[in-house]
Amino acid sequence: MTSTYPATILSPPDFEDAVCFPTTRHARASTYLSAYFRATMAVADSIDIEAVERAADLLLAAYSTGACVFSCGNGGSAAIANHLQCDHLKGVQTGTDLTPRVISLSSSVELLTAIANDISYHEVFAYQLQSQSRPGDVLIAISSSGQSANVVRALGWARDHGLSTIALTGFEGGEARSLADVSIHVASANYGIIEDLHQAVMHTMAQFVRQSRMSPDTIATTTF
16 A cells, blocks of 8 residues: 655654554553554544545535535445534534535435345445435545445546535545545555544534634634
8 A cells, every 4th residue: 555654653664554553463452552543643644634625615615505415435434424414414503604405325224225126236325316416516425445336336426417526535545536526535454543534534524614604702612
């Protein structure tokens, strides 16, 4: 895996160990936890913060104009997509003048299984976008591998139909990394670390947008 080394935290050889964590057996949970945290910090420092900036700008524009934001993912990424709906709808609206429209395409087991059973699991997200999205909306696609066929299909469909796209990826980034308008890539080969940092990025964007529509005095007295 090729990576940009975060020089402020670890030297290149140590960073490669962080990317591939764990590289050795740990006898104690406490030492594993400490090493996990160090690896997470090192990998976090490699995230392109300008990409996070661009993604947050897309979301703020969508929430300000009434466009809809869709999220999707499989497994742990589905949990992040569902959590995103909570924080970016309820959280962003609370204490601001925004009324975000946010839909997780991963949330309805009935709809997902109907599309998967009758059409294809590859279509479970794109099929929903066909009826629910409009040009100018935003899709946030979350995939640790960046290779999930249904996520890649949704990104391609969104690109071809006038949606802006944001991808949160890990490992090498896969096709999702190159398809998205904005790619937020976590340079790790550890699913837990990738998902932890995807969750952190999701929270960061929600909280940034929320505080951007608050006065300094309100921010100082608000629990985020």
